[in-house]
Amino acid sequence: MSECLGRASIRFEQPVYIIESASVVGKKEGEGPLGLLFDLAGEDDMFGCETWEEAESSLQKQAVGLVLEKAGVSAEKINLMFAGDLLGQSIATSFGLASYGIPLMGVYGACSTCGESLALGAMTIAGNYAKNVICVTSSHFASAEKEFRFPLDYGNQRPLSATWTVTGSGAFLLSGNLNNGCYLSYSTHMSENEKSKMSKKPRAKISGITVGKITDYGMKDSMNMGACMAPASASTLERHFIDFKSQPNDYDKIITGDLGSVGQKILIDLLKEKGYDISDQHMDCGIEIFDANSQDTHSGGSGCGCSAVTLSAYILKQLEEQNWKKVLFMPTGALLSKTSFNEGKSVPGIAHALVLESCQAGA
Amino acid sequence: MSECLGRASIRFEQPVYIIESASVVGKKEGEGPLGLLFDLAGEDDMFGCETWEEAESSLQKQAVGLVLEKAGVSAEKINLMFAGDLLGQSIATSFGLASYGIPLMGVYGACSTCGESLALGAMTIAGNYAKNVICVTSSHFASAEKEFRFPLDYGNQRPLSATWTVTGSGAFLLSGNLNNGCYLSYSTHMSENEKSKMSKKPRAKISGITVGKITDYGMKDSMNMGACMAPASASTLERHFIDFKSQPNDYDKIITGDLGSVGQKILIDLLKEKGYDISDQHMDCGIEIFDANSQDTHSGGSGCGCSAVTLSAYILKQLEEQNWKKVLFMPTGALLSKTSFNEGKSVPGIAHALVLESCQAGA
Numbered sequence: 001m002s003e004c005l006g007r008a009s010i011r012f013e014q015p016v017y018i019i020e021s022a023s024v025v026g027k028k029e030g031e032g033p034l035g036l037l038f039d040l041a042g043e044d045d046m047f048g049c050e051t052w053e054e055a056e057s058s059l060q061k062q063a064v065g066l067v068l069e070k071a072g073v074s075a076e077k078i079n080l081m082f083a084g085d086l087l088g089q090s091i092a093t094s095f096g097l098a099s100y101g102i103p104l105m106g107v108y109g110a111c112s113t114c115g116e117s118l119a120l121g122a123m124t125i126a127g128n129y130a131k132n133v134i135c136v137t138s139s140h141f142a143s144a145e146k147e148f149r150f151p152l153d154y155g156n157q158r159p160l161s162a163t164w165t166v167t168g169s170g171a172f173l174l175s176g177n178l179n180n181g182c183y184l185s186y187s188t189h190m191s192e193n194e195k196s197k198m199s200k201k202p203r204a205k206i207s208g209i210t211v212g213k214i215t216d217y218g219m220k221d222s223m224n225m226g227a228c229m230a231p232a233s234a235s236t237l238e239r240h241f242i243d244f245k246s247q248p249n250d251y252d253k254i255i256t257g258d259l260g261s262v263g264q265k266i267l268i269d270l271l272k273e274k275g276y277d278i279s280d281q282h283m284d285c286g287i288e289i290f291d292a293n294s295q296d297t298h299s300g301g302s303g304c305g306c307s308a309v310t311l312s313a314y315i316l317k318q319l320e321e322q323n324w325k326k327v328l329f330m331p332t333g334a335l336l337s338k339t340s341f342n343e344g345k346s347v348p349g350i351a352h353a354l355v356l357e358s359c360q361a362g363a
Numbered sequence: 364m365s366e367c368l369g370r371a372s373i374r375f376e377q378p379v380y381i382i383e384s385a386s387v388v389g390k391k392e393g394e395g396p397l398g399l400l401f402d403l404a405g406e407d408d409m410f411g412c413e414t415w416e417e418a419e420s421s422l423q424k425q426a427v428g429l430v431l432e433k434a435g436v437s438a439e440k441i442n443l444m445f446a447g448d449l450l451g452q453s454i455a456t457s458f459g460l461a462s463y464g465i466p467l468m469g470v471y472g473a474c475s476t477c478g479e480s481l482a483l484g485a486m487t488i489a490g491n492y493a494k495n496v497i498c499v500t501s502s503h504f505a506s507a508e509k510e511f512r513f514p515l516d517y518g519n520q521r522p523l524s525a526t527w528t529v530t531g532s533g534a535f536l537l538s539g540n541l542n543n544g545c546y547l548s549y550s551t552h553m554s555e556n557e558k559s560k561m562s563k564k565p566r567a568k569i570s571g572i573t574v575g576k577i578t579d580y581g582m583k584d585s586m587n588m589g590a591c592m593a594p595a596s597a598s599t600l601e602r603h604f605i606d607f608k609s610q611p612n613d614y615d616k617i618i619t620g621d622l623g624s625v626g627q628k629i630l631i632d633l634l635k636e637k638g639y640d641i642s643d644q645h646m647d648c649g650i651e652i653f654d655a656n657s658q659d660t661h662s663g664g665s666g667c668g669c670s671a672v673t674l675s676a677y678i679l680k681q682l683e684e685q686n687w688k689k690v691l692f693m694p695t696g697a698l699l700s701k702t703s704f705n706e707g708k709s710v711p712g713i714a715h716a717l718v719l720e721s722c723q724a725g726a
Binding site: 002004007008010051053054079080084086087088089090091094095097098101102103104105106107108109110116119120123124126127128129130131147211212213214215216335336337338339340343345348350352 | 365367370371373414416417442443447449450451452453454457458460461464465466467468469470471472473479482483486487489490491492493494510574575576577578579698699700701702703706708711713715
């Protein structure tokens with residue numbers, strides 16, 4: 001039985017393992033500081049497709065294909081997928097994942113979607129509702145610019161506060177106790193090869209979540225999304241520390257999704273006002289994924305894909321290698337559309353936090 | 364402990380009650396056959412707002428406000444919301460619900476979103492992850508036409524296969540055992556007024572779900588969404604009957620969201636091929652909500668709001684009054700965007716099913 005802490009924080013008593021993960025990225029991401037860690041980097045950002053949207057769909061399709069291959073399981077053995085992206089009506093997901101025939105629940109939390117999908121996946125596993133769940137999210141620089149700002153051909157200038165949407169998709173296979181789930185045919189029908197791969201050490205475990213709320217400080221600048229999202233991440237973090245009775249130094253890292261260098265400063269300042277100093281632990285996927293000096297990405301990377309591929313390629317590796325024992329992973333989302341922006345609305349934020357632990361540490 | 368049946372079907376052993384619900388609709392819906400049953404019908408479809416999108420946001424805000432008022436609980440006592448709509452980046456939800464300050468998980472399943480949000484809400488309650496959950500979805504005729512087809516001012520003609528997007532929002536308050544949840548402050552801090560309202564008979568209970576998968580028969584006509592969605596609803600229904608070892612006549616009604624009269628025929632034919640005759644039990648919210656002869660709505664109503672307000676105002680009333688004991692409620696979604704449509708893509712469908720039971724019958 002899992003334990004509810006406070007309003008929307010949950011500690012999972014049953015193990016929720018990230019069995020395997022996969023990351024697929026574009027050319028620029030492949031050339032960045034984490035480039036060699038990704039499973040697959042495209043030669044260009046079209047991935048052999050005819051439109052940017054199809055290219056983004058193919059990212060999700062490849063990421064799911066890779067995670068299944070790496071884990072040695074077939075799509076038929078996945079009970080459920082939680083998936084989403086940034087495009088209107090989540091079409092990267094709809095057209096990317098249909099061919100797998102896996103029951104799907106679509107989620108939307110802007111760039112926090114990776115956190116939301118993993119939180120729901122963990123709830124599903126810990127609740128014994130499913131044996132195997134896949135969580136997948138994506139973003140694509142060109143489809144996002146078209147969706148939210150200007151067509152690339154327009155060649156607009158980008159202010160230094162702007163972030164660069166990551167072209168990438170991360171997929172995660174979650175499971176609990178492999179021999180004691182509800183979908184018994186998995187264990188009895190598995191081939192020896194599948195069993196051996198499934199019995200290897202999982203990449204990490206998810207031991208808790210804090211679900212975020214929409215936080216709106218009235219910012220209206222879609223070229224400064226770090227500032228729009230920082231208040232939401234401060235709100236979720238504060239509630240997390242209170243609900244879990246934890247402190248910043250209980251974590252080796254406190255990792256936000258895509259605040260970038262502008263949002264990072266605001267988050268650290270906002271939390272200092274609330275009595276928490278996270279400056280030693282804070283890390284932002286958007287800052288890690290690009291070299292701001294040589295890659296002209298300004299404030300950093302962003303998009304659903306940013307936190308997803310950084311989690312798969314870099315964060316889980318650190319947990320596997322015991323360099324970190326316990327981290328707080330909190331993707332951050334800016335809730336805007338081109339319609340809301342053009343109608344003069346603000347850009348509210350939302351952020352969902354997950355406690356990730358190294359598997360040697362406790363399980 | 365809940366029981367998994369098959370791949371993505373769950374039978375809830377712990378009670379999941381729909382404690383209360385609320386429906387807010389537009390003028391045309393208020394004039395339709397179910398008009399007198401809705402909690403609130405607007406005098407026009409702007410609801411005092413300046414844009415169609417703001418009007419849709421205000422629908423969600425009012426529906427949540429009403430369900431809290433009817434149940435006699437305050438927003439602070441809701442652990443979590445599952446919410447979504449049809450607009451790009453779900454802006455009706457983001458701008459409609461922010462002021463409540465309730466932790467939020469955004470969902471997207473096109474017009475199946477009401478079913479998805481209730482399924483996730485039920486999993487959350489049955490898993491003891493939360494004591495009180497609100498599920499809310501909306502659609503608006505004018506914002507949907509702008510988002511998916513033509514601006515209203517263009518005055519395009521609509522083929523007879525087209526459906527009419529319902530202007531409306533339905534909100535549902537889910538809870539389990541009110542005195543034995545994880546969020547104990549609810550029971551200890553409740554006023555007497557709140558306790559008396561919370562102890563009244565719930566409207567219905569959710570006893571099971573079957574999660575749907577994306578189903579694509581290659582249909583490309585955004586003016587015939589019933590045909591696009593019928594194969595997905597047939598797929599989910601067939602899996603539901605197999606997983607729950609049930610037959611059509613185990614249900615008083617089998618209710619789809621918005622197939623309309625064209626989609627209804629296809630669904631019944633597809634299921635006959637699979638050996639199930641649902642012609643006696645089938646009902647479609649889209650067909651019920653408008654009078655096709657006098658309201659010029661062609662194939663019927665559609666949109667997230669269609670199934671949500673029909674569930675709140677009509678279906679739950681029948682279950683409360685014991686006219687029906689057990690129904691299968693299955694909102695249906697067409698997964699398209701204007702971008703995917705303009706790029707020549709097909710319109711895949713998805714449908715999620717919930718077993719709803721009258722509370723006298725078993726709890």
